[in-house]
Amino acid sequence: MATALEINQVSKTFKNDRGGVHVLDHLDLTVQEGEFVSVIGPSGCGKSTLLKLIAGLDSDFHGQIAVGDHEVHGPSIDRGFIFQEHRLFPWLTVEKNIAGNLSLRDPEVRSKVNHLIALVNLGGFEKAYPRQLSGGMSQRVAIARALLRNPKVLLLDEPFGALDAFTRAHLQEALHDIWEKNKTTMVLVTHDIDESVYLSSKVVVMDAKPGRIKAVVPIDLPYPRTRSSKAFQEFRTVILEHLDHKPSEPDDFSI
Amino acid sequence: MTTITLAENKENTLKRKKRSWDRGLALFRALFLPVVALLVWEVLTRLGALPSLLFSSPSLILTRAVNLISTGKLWEHMEISLFRALLGFLLGGGLGLAFGIIVGMNRKSEQYINPSFQMIRTIPLLAITPLFILWFGFGELSKILLISLGSFFPLYLQAFLGIRNIDNKLFEVARIMEYTRLQQITKLMIPSALPNILLGVRLSLSVAWMCLVAAELLGADKGIGYMIQDARSFMQTDTVFVGIIIFALAGKLSDSFVRVLEEKLLRWQDSFKA
Ligand SMILES: Nc1ncnc2c1ncn2[C@@H]1O[C@H](COP(=O)(O)OP(=O)(O)OP(=O)(O)O)[C@@H](O)[C@H]1O
Ligand SMILES: [Mg+2]
Numbered sequence: 001m002a003t004a005l006e007i008n009q010v011s012k013t014f015k016n017d018r019g020g021v022h023v024l025d026h027l028d029l030t031v032q033e034g035e036f037v038s039v040i041g042p043s044g045c046g047k048s049t050l051l052k053l054i055a056g057l058d059s060d061f062h063g064q065i066a067v068g069d070h071e072v073h074g075p076s077i078d079r080g081f082i083f084q085e086h087r088l089f090p091w092l093t094v095e096k097n098i099a100g101n102l103s104l105r106d107p108e109v110r111s112k113v114n115h116l117i118a119l120v121n122l123g124g125f126e127k128a129y130p131r132q133l134s135g136g137m138s139q140r141v142a143i144a145r146a147l148l149r150n151p152k153v154l155l156l157d158e159p160f161g162a163l164d165a166f167t168r169a170h171l172q173e174a175l176h177d178i179w180e181k182n183k184t185t186m187v188l189v190t191h192d193i194d195e196s197v198y199l200s201s202k203v204v205v206m207d208a209k210p211g212r213i214k215a216v217v218p219i220d221l222p223y224p225r226t227r228s229s230k231a232f233q234e235f236r237t238v239i240l241e242h243l244d245h246k247p248s249e250p251d252d253f254s255i
Numbered sequence: 256m257t258t259i260t261l262a263e264n265k266e267n268t269l270k271r272k273k274r275s276w277d278r279g280l281a282l283f284r285a286l287f288l289p290v291v292a293l294l295v296w297e298v299l300t301r302l303g304a305l306p307s308l309l310f311s312s313p314s315l316i317l318t319r320a321v322n323l324i325s326t327g328k329l330w331e332h333m334e335i336s337l338f339r340a341l342l343g344f345l346l347g348g349g350l351g352l353a354f355g356i357i358v359g360m361n362r363k364s365e366q367y368i369n370p371s372f373q374m375i376r377t378i379p380l381l382a383i384t385p386l387f388i389l390w391f392g393f394g395e396l397s398k399i400l401l402i403s404l405g406s407f408f409p410l411y412l413q414a415f416l417g418i419r420n421i422d423n424k425l426f427e428v429a430r431i432m433e434y435t436r437l438q439q440i441t442k443l444m445i446p447s448a449l450p451n452i453l454l455g456v457r458l459s460l461s462v463a464w465m466c467l468v469a470a471e472l473l474g475a476d477k478g479i480g481y482m483i484q485d486a487r488s489f490m491q492t493d494t495v496f497v498g499i500i501i502f503a504l505a506g507k508l509s510d511s512f513v514r515v516l517e518e519k520l521l522r523w524q525d526s527f528k529a
Pocket of ligand 2: 047048049157
């Protein structure tokens with residue numbers, strides 16, 4: 001299997017008037033094509049920052065990030081991004097939001113959009129505006145929008161964090177189906193241990209201040225996974241232990 | 256089932272009837288004062304309590320309006336006024352929109368341009384008018400430039416504000432989807448700033464009418480403002496009133512036009528209530 005994403009010695013410091021906040025510290029991570037990787041860690045450990053670096057939204061960092069054979073220098077459609085908020089354009093209807101800067105008059109785009117609307121279960125809402133959608137529906141539109149561009153890697157930053165438990169479970173299911181079908185490489189940031197064990201082929205546990213990778217836990221359970229199964233619970237415990245375990249904690253996070 | 260539906264139906268019809276009755280009542284109440292005022296005005300002038308030479312009367316004004324329309328005189332004046340207002344608005348408003356977008360997009364151009372514009376904005380337009388007349392004479396140019404200058408600022412300010420208020424998070428989305436710079440302008444900035452821009456259009460239009468009146472009162476040989484000024488010197492109070500009514504109507508009409516545009520273009524807005 002080929003490498004989809006290679007993160008090599010990546011460090012990131014946000015400059016401020018007191019010098020700076022050292023957010024990521026010499027991070028190394030390799031993600032194979034078709035892998036589903038979850039990143040979990042305490043709030044403020046730099047998960048969103050890491051995703052933004054991979055997306056190319058922020059190029060002010062040390063180290064290298066490569067997607068496929070190309071080093072990342074800026075945003076590109078080979079990396080899709082789904083944010084915690086849906087970030088739809090409020091003035092566009094559902095289908096136009098999905099199409100974005102592509103024209104729906106192009107028959108190829110049209111048929112892809114139709115297909116995606118069916119995939120995320122939004123038939124009948126093509127012409128609705130974002131304000132007419134629920135949170136879960138909006139997030140599904142955002143997923144469809146990201147998928148339309150056939151990204152090599154899909155980056156998800158707590159995409160279901162703001163949703164109720166039912167909608168979340170439903171969308172996790174949908175995301176899993178998409179992954180199985182399209183074999184898109186996924187990098188999912190989450191706070192939800194269940195979600196990470198349920199979906200991913202490996203879970204990356206991060207440490208805060210500065211953000212480091214503490215452990216990588218491969219989840220070798222067959223799909224579909226049952227949350228109540230013993231093996232599932234064991235993985236949960238392993239990850240929880242990694243999260244809870246605190247080495248000597250340096251208190252000062254500014255450098 | 257059916258009976259309930261029927262009963263509900265009846266109730267709904269009743270409700271609807273009540274609502275239209277309420278609306279009628281509201282309209283009646285709104286019109287009450289103006290109609291009474293017109294009647295009192297008419298009666299007082301007929302009785303000679305008000306000198307009709309100075310105060311005219313509703314019936315005199317109406318007769319004059321009909322006369323001005325049928326002789327085609329009104330249209331002659333209106334044509335040139337409309338031309339001035341429209342051209343001035345398009346020139347000033349268009350430039351205001353363009354500058355607002357540029358300055359909103361680019362910090363450096365903001366630092367270069369915005370302070371000067373804000374300074375010029377505070378000068379009362381009427382104070383500049385003599386200069387305009389000195390430089391450009393009493394002809395069309397000075398009038399149109401005055402109107403442009405007036406309608407420049409509201410659109411400039413609103414477009415600038417609209418662009419500045421765009422959520423940076425949406426820019427990130429656009430970058431991820433590889434929007435070109437041009438697409439970022441046409442498919443993100445302008446739609447997102449549209450509520451402000453339309454507000455700017457409305458404000459600019461009303462300023463354009465005001466500047467038109469000022470420009471035409473100061474010196475013109477045609478136009479509604481001139482018609483008013485001319486009528487005043489001949490004590491034709493009814494014509495003065497006709498002119499005032501025309502300006503009021505024009506202002507109201509252009510405002511309604513933008514409102515219709517808003518209704519059409521801003522349907523997506525959460526807060527927009529048609
Ligand atoms: N633009 C910024 N400027 C300065 N500091 C920032 C900026 N963005 C993030 N940070 C800092 O970087 C650290 C990591 O932020 P980040 O958003 O990546 O955390 P996170 O792991 O995503 O947290 P959460 O789970 O709460 O979303 C935080 O301490 C935050 O204060
Ligand atoms: Mg985050």
